[in-house]
Amino acid sequence: MDFTLSEAQQLIKQTVREFARKELAPIAAGLDREARFPQEIIEKMARLDLFALPYSEAYGGTGDGCLAYAIAVEEISRACASTGITYAAHCSIGTDPIYLFGTEAQKQRWVVPCARGEILAAFGLTEPEAGSDAGGTRTTAVLEGDRWVINGVKCFITNATRAGVAVITAVTEPGRGTAGISAFIVPTATPGFRVSPPYDKLGLRASDTAEIIMEDVRIPAENILGKPGEGFKQFMRVLDGGRISIGALSLGIAQACLDAALDYARERIQFGRPISKFQAIQFKLADMAMAVELSRLAVYKAAWLKDQGLPFTREASMAKLFASETAVRAALDAVQIFGGYGYMKEYPVERYLRDAKLMVIGEGTSEIQRLVIARELGC
Numbered sequence: 001m002d003f004t005l006s007e008a009q010q011l012i013k014q015t016v017r018e019f020a021r022k023e024l025a026p027i028a029a030g031l032d033r034e035a036r037f038p039q040e041i042i043e044k045m046a047r048l049d050l051f052a053l054p055y056s057e058a059y060g061g062t063g064d065g066c067l068a069y070a071i072a073v074e075e076i077s078r079a080c081a082s083t084g085i086t087y088a089a090h091c092s093i094g095t096d097p098i099y100l101f102g103t104e105a106q107k108q109r110w111v112v113p114c115a116r117g118e119i120l121a122a123f124g125l126t127e128p129e130a131g132s133d134a135g136g137t138r139t140t141a142v143l144e145g146d147r148w149v150i151n152g153v154k155c156f157i158t159n160a161t162r163a164g165v166a167v168i169t170a171v172t173e174p175g176r177g178t179a180g181i182s183a184f185i186v187p188t189a190t191p192g193f194r195v196s197p198p199y200d201k202l203g204l205r206a207s208d209t210a211e212i213i214m215e216d217v218r219i220p221a222e223n224i225l226g227k228p229g230e231g232f233k234q235f236m237r238v239l240d241g242g243r244i245s246i247g248a249l250s251l252g253i254a255q256a257c258l259d260a261a262l263d264y265a266r267e268r269i270q271f272g273r274p275i276s277k278f279q280a281i282q283f284k285l286a287d288m289a290m291a292v293e294l295s296r297l298a299v300y301k302a303a304w305l306k307d308q309g310l311p312f313t314r315e316a317s318m319a320k321l322f323a324s325e326t327a328v329r330a331a332l333d334a335v336q337i338f339g340g341y342g343y344m345k346e347y348p349v350e351r352y353l354r355d356a357k358l359m360v361i362g363e364g365t366s367e368i369q370r371l372v373i374a375r376e377l378g379c
Contacts (some may be wrong), residue, residue: 003297003353016072019048030082032351035198037162038206042355045076045087054091054100059107060115061070066241067303070248074299077252078259081355082206085362088245089158090104090114093363094121095166097183101225110165110185121162122188124154124212125235126195132368134169135178135232139214141170143221148184149219150192156362160210161195162187168214169235172228183231186225192217198339203354216307218289240313241306242363243320247299250323255290257352261285261337264347267308271293275337285332291330295323314376321369324359331356 005013024041031038045051055061069091077084095114098106098121103330113119130136139152157166173180179300186193196211205353208272225234264287265276275281299318305312335342342349360366 003007004308009071012068013071013075013150015048018077019044020075022126024076024083025079026085028082028206029345029348029351031082033205033345035200035205037208038080038086041080041083042086042117042120045083050076051091051117052093052115052281054309055095055115057109058126059099060112065245065303067306067307069145070299070303071243073245073248074252074255074296077249078256079252080206080225081253081352084249085158085204085207086120086250087357088242088272089123091246092242093123093125093166093238094159094163094165096241097123097225097234098185100237101183101230101234102185103222105222106185111224114165120159120162122157122159122163122166122212123170123235123238124157124166124229126156127153128155132365134235134311135181137171137181139168139170140174141172141182141184143177143363145174145257146221147218148221148223150184150186150214150219152214154214156191156199156209157212158207158209160208160212161198162208166193166212167225168212169231172231176229178232179229179233180226183225184219184235185225186214186217186219190217190219190289196246196284200364202357203351204358205354227375235271237365240316243369244299244302244306244312246303246359246363247295247316247319247323250327250356251295251299253327253359254323254330255354257327257334257349257356258285258288258292260347260352261288261330261334264338264341281337281349284337288325288330288333291322295319298322302326314373317364317369317372317376320363321366321373324356325366330351 051062052061057063060194073088098110114121141148141150167183172182192215194213198210268275302312302315302319334349
């Protein structure tokens, strides 16, 4: 069993880490404070081909695969989780549905510009009354002649106001439950498609999150993904990949917590010596380091399985669950190690804690992940 990254993967890791350290980390606190979308960073990421990593060359990608992409998400999120979730949502749940289920024409029209970073993508699944119960979708799509007419509201949508395209789930066959849900490619410039003002969020404040409101949005009949009624199965598969992304994002936050806590513990003097010399602090740091490394192994394994074309549903849920809960614990422990200073916005750990909390909610809550894992065990 070889855990060594390939030469290409090592180069991607080094390149993204250096980019994040120089370009992103110095402005991350300001982006959070101002709730400012990092447009200039997104454009630089596009020039580095980071959006292209998971996709084949035939559709504007570099063909480096899911593991290389997860590494990039980790390194970006280590510097700024807001940028990390913008990147992750664009690739794993915004672009991936079209990449996985689109026709050749749909892929050329939409995946290519998304992989090049020319436009951002969003995924409209969650609704005010359909969160963990995604099968409770109320948005509707009715075929009228050669157009689908979509009406409904989607909430908590990352990249909503910045996206050029959104994949939207809607009921096409009422009364059939999940078998009546379909997915559609919706250009955001379509008349009737509008977005609410961005949410004022606890964390991830520099990411763009808003509601999508659709009132008689008319799109060509060919904009459906796959066949009518296949939407639920499609997004269940998409969410498996999305959980690898959130696992990688969580890993980046957790690593940032460990980095900050270790540096601070070595410098902070109490009772005549650095607090890193006290066993109580050492145990926190040791537990943090252990959980971070185990999270990395879980995330990388799930990504590797996906790259090999092997089943990865269980492993993706395990990686997302463990890494996200690790991020929250690591952030809490980092704040504790910083003491009173950890509660101040002058230091980054309070931001890490605010950002980490969404990791145990988005892409399926921790409770949903446990249900998925139990189902995979045959319970």
